Amino acid sequence: MTSKQRAYLRGLANSIDAIFQIGKGGISDNLINQLNDALEARELIKITVLENAPDSVRPIAEEIAERTNSTLVQTIGSKVTLYKARKKDSKIILPN
Secondary structure (H helix, E strand, O other): OOHHHHHHHHHHHOOOOEEEEEOOOOOOHHHHHHHHHHHHHHOEEEEEEOOOOOOOHHHHHHHHHHHHOOEEEEEEOOEEEEEOOOOOOOOOOOOO
């Protein structure tokens, strides 16, 4: 993914709210399944990592991106933004 595409996704992410929170339970298989469903439905999602999470934001974000086969767009503070293009009928068209 190019920096231009990442910047475009960051701009789109400004207007969306976080739909998941990760706390002391950490990352479970159930959470990964829910994240995969959300990524398939929305393509671009935000996650909040709470202070009582077992690890810091960046390692959690990288693990989620790896386990969901998505792209880590950005981490700002406790917020994580992920992108995964739909298999069919993608709504987000990335610039070249």
